[in-house]
Amino acid sequence: MLRRTSLTSAVRASQLGILLAVLVIGLGAWTRLVDAGLGCPDWPGCYGHVIVPTTSEQLARAAELFPDHIVEANKGWPEMIHRYAATTLGLLIMFLAVQAFRNRHINDYPQKQSYILLGLVILQGMFGMWTVTLKLWPQVVALHLLGGMATLSLLYILSLRLKRLDQRLNDIQGWSEMRFDNLLHEPNQQEWLLLWKLRHWAILALCILTLQIALGGWTSANYAAVACPDFPQCQGQWAPEMSMEQGFNFNQRVGPDYLGGQLDGPARVAIHTTHRLGAIATLIIVGGMALYIMRRPLNISLQLRAFWLFTALVLQVSLGIANVLLYFPLSLAVMHNLGAALMLLVLCNLLWYLYALHPPLPFGEAIRHA
Numbered sequence: 001m002l003r004r005t006s007l008t009s010a011v012r013a014s015q016l017g018i019l020l021a022v023l024v025i026g027l028g029a030w031t032r033l034v035d036a037g038l039g040c041p042d043w044p045g046c047y048g049h050v051i052v053p054t055t056s057e058q059l060a061r062a063a064e065l066f067p068d069h070i071v072e073a074n075k076g077w078p079e080m081i082h083r084y085a086a087t088t089l090g091l092l093i094m095f096l097a098v099q100a101f102r103n104r105h106i107n108d109y110p111q112k113q114s115y116i117l118l119g120l121v122i123l124q125g126m127f128g129m130w131t132v133t134l135k136l137w138p139q140v141v142a143l144h145l146l147g148g149m150a151t152l153s154l155l156y157i158l159s160l161r162l163k164r165l166d167q168r169l170n171d172i173q174g175w176s177e178m179r180f181d182n183l184l185h186e187p188n189q190q191e192w193l194l195l196w197k198l199r200h201w202a203i204l205a206l207c208i209l210t211l212q213i214a215l216g217g218w219t220s221a222n223y224a225a226v227a228c229p230d231f232p233q234c235q236g237q238w239a240p241e242m243s244m245e246q247g248f249n250f251n252q253r254v255g256p257d258y259l260g261g262q263l264d265g266p267a268r269v270a271i272h273t274t275h276r277l278g279a280i281a282t283l284i285i286v287g288g289m290a291l292y293i294m295r296r297p298l299n300i301s302l303q304l305r306a307f308w309l310f311t312a313l314v315l316q317v318s319l320g321i322a323n324v325l326l327y328f329p330l331s332l333a334v335m336h337n338l339g340a341a342l343m344l345l346v347l348c349n350l351l352w353y354l355y356a357l358h359p360p361l362p363f364g365e366a367i368r369h370a
Contacts, residue, residue, distance in 0.1 A: 007106070007166050010099040013092055014159035020089040021152040022341055027082040028148060029337035032220055033330055037136050038259055039075030041066055043129045044083065052076035086128060089151075093121045096158070106169075110161045117154045124151060136258040139250060141221035142214065149213055152341055153348050160352050195354070198293065202351045205286045209347060212278040213340050219275045222247075223261035225333075227268035231324040234273060242270035279320060286347070287313050305350040312343045 031037060040046035047053050047062035052073050062071050100114035127144040134140055219225055224247075228234035246263060247270030256262055263271075290313065293306035316339040323332050 006099060006103055007109075007162065007169065010096060010103070011159065011162045011166050013096055013099070014155060014162055017089060017092045017096065017155045018152065018159060018345075020085065020092060021148070021155050022338065024082065024085050024089055025148050025152060025341050026334055026338050027078070027085050028145070029220075029334045030330070031078045031082045032141075033333050034075065034078055035259060036075035036078040037131060037141070038257070039072060039077070039079035041069050041132065043132045046076050046080050047071060052080055083128065086124070090121045090125060093117055093151075093155070106165070108165055108168075110158055110165075113154065113158050113161070117151070117158060120147065120151055120154065123147060134254055135256065136221070137254055138218065138221035138252060138258060141258075142217035145217035145220070146210075146214055149210075149341060149344055153344055156345055156348055157352060160349075164356070194296075195298070198289075199351070199354045201289050202347070202354055205289050206347055206351060208278075208282055208285050209343060212275075212282045213344070215271075215275045215278045216337075216340060218248075219271050221258075222263050222268060222271055224263070224268035224271040224275075225323070225328055227265065227272040228276075228324065229327060231321055234269060234276075240269050240273070241266045242273060243267045244270045244274075247271040247274070279317060283313065283317060286343075302350075302353060305346070305353055309343070309346045309350055312339070312346045315339055316343055 031039075040052070042048065042065075047058075047069075048065045049058055049062070053059050053062045053071055053076075054073065059071055062069075097114050097118040100109065100111040103109045104111055124144065124147045127140055127147055130137070130140045131144055228240075230236060234240045243264075243266040246267035249267075252258075252262070261268070287310060290306040290310035294303050294310065296303075316336070319332060319336045319339050323329075323336055326332060
């Protein structure tokens, strides 16, 4: 009973962690978009204080410690709210790691994943520090965004694994163990091989989506979103002047203040245009997979997952276009970031389901069961 109670608490903590991770990603986008990334020039405090200084004594102390900066509360608060939310998430993930150690004797407990998640959130904290101390260096900002998405994905998969383990321990007949035969109305070798290939297609889709999110992070870090204020053309041209070499120069030196960006127009156009091309590739590969699954006479659960993936994809593309046409309003820009997180979660859910079904694996010209 004690073991099951501990496992149930881990399930609930992981589910709460997912919500917190989404909140942190949204707050991070809000902080970037209101140019509050350097709202507090130090870390982990703000002008030497635990919160944004407001009283005359605190402001005087801030001016003494940071004579080259002026306290702007409207920029300091978004940064500090984001930090406190991220810290809360970090403490929750630390609790999950402690639970993993306590439940290490349970067979199939995702212990390693819990520890990896803890290591990732510690690394994320360091990236958060470097974002400030290196003055929004684009490489660090983009990696920080990717790390946030990775944290959310690992938390989600951890939650699914913990929930399934909890179901298994509470079910002596093992009904929660999904079997591949249940996926098909009339299972046969051809359909088995098809669904085994779907796993690889889903992995490719995940790689493409990850690359597209990275391009979005690089676009945001270099303030290249407004480089093309029209759609579908860019600056009224199908092939505007662009500089790929400068736009994707990952050796930008550390030192300048990158608030507002340091790249010239052609470099930013190159980044923005590449992000648009990435969106087309994502639409073809991810959308094609979703439509293919929806049209095949497979398991209804798999088709529903494909439907939600396609819906999230259409929503994300629509948000991207709307951002350009409406000139990047804050609300839509934050939603575009959250839309990427939603797509990632839905695709992870689909991939999880395909792997949880225990499909047979091709071996030469024959089929052997996993």
